Amino acid sequence: xTIPMIMLLLTFVFVIVRILPGDPAxxxxxxNVSPETLAEFREALGLDVPLLNQYFNYLGGIxxxxxxxxxxxxxxxxxxxxxxxxxxxxxxxxSMLYAVLLGLALGVKSAKxxxxxxxxGIRMFSIVTYAIPVFFLGMILQSIFSIYLGWxxxxxxxxxxxxxxxxxxxxxxxxxxxxxNLTALIVSARYLILPTxxxxxxxxxxxxxxxxxxxxxTLRQDFVVAAEARGLxxxxxxxxxxxxxxxxxxLTMIGLQFxxxxxxxVLTETTFSWPGLGTYLVQRIAxxxxxxxxxxxxxxxILVAMVTLxxxxxxxxxxxxxxx
Amino acid sequence: xxxxxRIEDLAVEYKTRRGTARGVDNVSLNLEENKTLGLAGESxxxxxxxxxxxxxxxxxxxxxxxxxxxxxxxxxxxxxxGVIEKGFVNIxxxxxxxLRALRGKEIAYIFQDPMTSLNPMITVETHxxxxxxxxDPDIKKEEALDRAQEILDGLGISPERITDxxxxxxxxMRQRVMIGLGLALRPKLLIADEPTTSxxxxxxxxxxxxMAELKELFNLTMILITHNLxxxxxxxxxxxxxxxxxxxxxxxxxxxxxxxxxPYTQALLESVPDVSxxxxxxxxxxxxxxxxxxxxPGCMYNPRCKHTMDxxxxxxxxxxxxxxxxxxxxxxxxxxx
Numbered sequence: 001x002t003i004p005m006i007m008l009l010l011t012f013v014f015v016i017v018r019i020l021p022g023d024p025a026x027x028x029x030x031x032n033v034s035p036e037t038l039a040e041f042r043e044a045l046g047l048d049v050p051l052l053n054q055y056f057n058y059l060g061g062i063x064x065x066x067x068x069x070x071x072x073x074x075x076x077x078x079x080x081x082x083x084x085x086x087x088x089x090x091x092x093x094x095s096m097l098y099a100v101l102l103g104l105a106l107g108v109k110s111a112k113x114x115x116x117x118x119x120x121g122i123r124m125f126s127i128v129t130y131a132i133p134v135f136f137l138g139m140i141l142q143s144i145f146s147i148y149l150g151w152x153x154x155x156x157x158x159x160x161x162x163x164x165x166x167x168x169x170x171x172x173x174x175x176x177x178x179x180x181n182l183t184a185l186i187v188s189a190r191y192l193i194l195p196t197x198x199x200x201x202x203x204x205x206x207x208x209x210x211x212x213x214x215x216x217x218t219l220r221q222d223f224v225v226a227a228e229a230r231g232l233x234x235x236x237x238x239x240x241x242x243x244x245x246x247x248x249x250x251l252t253m254i255g256l257q258f259x260x261x262x263x264x265x266v267l268t269e270t271t272f273s274w275p276g277l278g279t280y281l282v283q284r285i286a287x288x289x290x291x292x293x294x295x296x297x298x299x300x301x302i303l304v305a306m307v308t309l310x311x312x313x314x315x316x317x318x319x320x321x322x323x324x
Numbered sequence: 325x326x327x328x329x330r331i332e333d334l335a336v337e338y339k340t341r342r343g344t345a346r347g348v349d350n351v352s353l354n355l356e357e358n359k360t361l362g363l364a365g366e367s368x369x370x371x372x373x374x375x376x377x378x379x380x381x382x383x384x385x386x387x388x389x390x391x392x393x394x395x396x397x398x399x400x401x402x403x404x405x406g407v408i409e410k411g412f413v414n415i416x417x418x419x420x421x422x423l424r425a426l427r428g429k430e431i432a433y434i435f436q437d438p439m440t441s442l443n444p445m446i447t448v449e450t451h452x453x454x455x456x457x458x459x460d461p462d463i464k465k466e467e468a469l470d471r472a473q474e475i476l477d478g479l480g481i482s483p484e485r486i487t488d489x490x491x492x493x494x495x496x497m498r499q500r501v502m503i504g505l506g507l508a509l510r511p512k513l514l515i516a517d518e519p520t521t522s523x524x525x526x527x528x529x530x531x532x533x534x535m536a537e538l539k540e541l542f543n544l545t546m547i548l549i550t551h552n553l554x555x556x557x558x559x560x561x562x563x564x565x566x567x568x569x570x571x572x573x574x575x576x577x578x579x580x581x582x583x584x585x586x587p588y589t590q591a592l593l594e595s596v597p598d599v600s601x602x603x604x605x606x607x608x609x610x611x612x613x614x615x616x617x618x619x620x621p622g623c624m625y626n627p628r629c630k631h632t633m634d635x636x637x638x639x640x641x642x643x644x645x646x647x648x649x650x651x652x653x654x655x656x657x658x659x660x661x
Contacts, residue, residue: 028617229379229428229433229435230455231426231459
């Protein structure tokens with residue numbers, strides 16, 4: 001299932017970038033250039049051969065991790081992905097954690113206090129955060145916490161006055177922990193706070209709503225009432241009975257939201273000048289860097305497919321009714 | 325004989341968007357020890373609500389608005405945060421902690437659908453461990469396991485299967501597990517809410533028979549809620565017929581089947597097929613169940629009754645005792661209130 005999906009995505013991206021107006025060769029040069037130079041440039045990029053040949057040339061490299069050369073600086077796209085992906089991964093992991101934990105906590109609270117002021121307040125919050133645009137929230141947080149209050153840094157992911165931790169995973173916080181570098185951990189964490197809150201808050205609305213609905217539904221199930229009738233404690237019922245059962249659909253939603261998270265990451269990264277794959281993608285769109293665009297989109301596609309697969313396995317592990 | 329349970333003027337209301345519905349309307353009844361009381365009536369008559377009220381587990385948005393529920397305790401109930409002293413205790417006066425100590429320990433409740441009454445995420449063993457631990461925090465895991473296996477064995481479930489998950493059992497076996505969980509702490513009162521409705525007739529017969537045996541074995545007092553009068557004929561000592569949240573008739577089982585007093589009971593029995601009388605013509609009750617949000621004046625059954633008199637449309641009949649010590653709420657038998 002995954003392979004045809006990726007193939008389809010690949011083809012789609014390949015076609016779409018070429019339908020877009022704009023020419024990578026023209027955009028490469030700042031001033032008017034002679035047609036000869038342009039032709040040379042096109043030849044070097046392999047844009048002179050028929051589309052179908054371009055397509056198969058490109059496709060042939062993918063299984064070997066070869067995403068082609070960038071049409072801007074002629075370095076392999078896979079190298080760019082390798083350098084920039086950890087930044088995106090770090091941001092997405094923390095945002096997802098933040099969104100899921102906040103979503104679960106508020107959703108459970110809301111369901112437990114069904115139809116109370118708290119419940120209505122939390123529901124209102126979830127709708128507002130769900131509807132608010134990423135860049136808008138990002139800018140508001142930036143202006144309050146970085147500009148007015150000056151509490152938190154913004155832009156890029158590390159303070160140039162300090163040295164970055166040794167690269168192991170490329171994720172600064174993880175590397176700092178692995179190398180025991182406390183300063184680097186604090187510096188990188190401070191840079192992460194605002195983008196994480198921005199992206200996580202946008203995502204948490206849907207988790208709040210889903211948790212609330214599922215908790216309400218499970219709390220009304222026979223087995224919950226039966227547990228109450230056996231005199232089990234409220235805590236036990238809420239956690240081992242209601243939340244464990246309500247969590248399965250939430251897990252599915254985490255998988256589905258992962259795609260939304262990557263899309264949100266593009267906007268968040270741009271708002272915070274976060275040097276991840278999202279900003280890279282936006283920069284390269286401006287230059288019609290076909291290979292770079294294809295590479296990043298396909299990489300995102302593979303990532304989403306992998307996350308889905310991992311969640312499926314996790315699902316089977318959590319739900320005794322499903323066995324692989 | 326002493327009473328185990330005395331319910332007085334119990335009223336339960338459901339607040340809905342359309343208005344307030346009286347799910348249980350001033351019900352009073354006494355239940356003697358070691359007896360089985362059948363609660364019967366059509367859907368929505370309040371029989372389950374009455375059963376759940378006894379445990380104070382009325383489903384949302386229902387609320388007990390009035391009444392006393394006195395339960396006789398033979399021994400003090402000791403739980404981590406206190407003691408409930410023996411003797412009659414009014415369940416309505418208990419706080420959450422005390423209720424929790426009572427639930428599962430003195431009163432057990434068995435639900436209609438065994439397919440959905442067990443937590444699908446945990447094993448049968450965990451279910452047993454939880455209830456034993458909840459009422460006796462010091463119990464050893466091995467001891468709980470031994471006792472659970474013994475209970476399962478007694479119910480005809482192989483003890484090795486205790487590590488299985490609920491979905492690995494059939495409906496009848498799951499109901500046995502539910503019964504086992506219910507009886508794990510030797511409660512005095514067992515409330516069974518349509519325990520066999522979702523099972524096929526053969527399993528139904530087996531379960532009913534087992535329940536009757538267990539009742540003898542554990543000296544249980546039982547409330548059996550059902551719409552199946554045939555089930556009650558075999559198992560109940562007394563039967564209370566409910567309609568629109570009220571008890572219409574309360575008679576010993578044999579008397580009720582032989583000589584039903586209330587016109588509603590008569591109509592119900594006429595609608596039940598009888599294997600011994602293949603020529604019996606079945607009838608039905610015209611009309612529809614009453615709207616509890618917008619109750620009519622007088623007897624709630626009057627629009628569907630064959631014997632409606634003028635007084636039935638104005639005055640609600642009270643539950644009165646006739647000369648055979650049977651209770652009935654009908655103007656045909658007097659009892660103006």
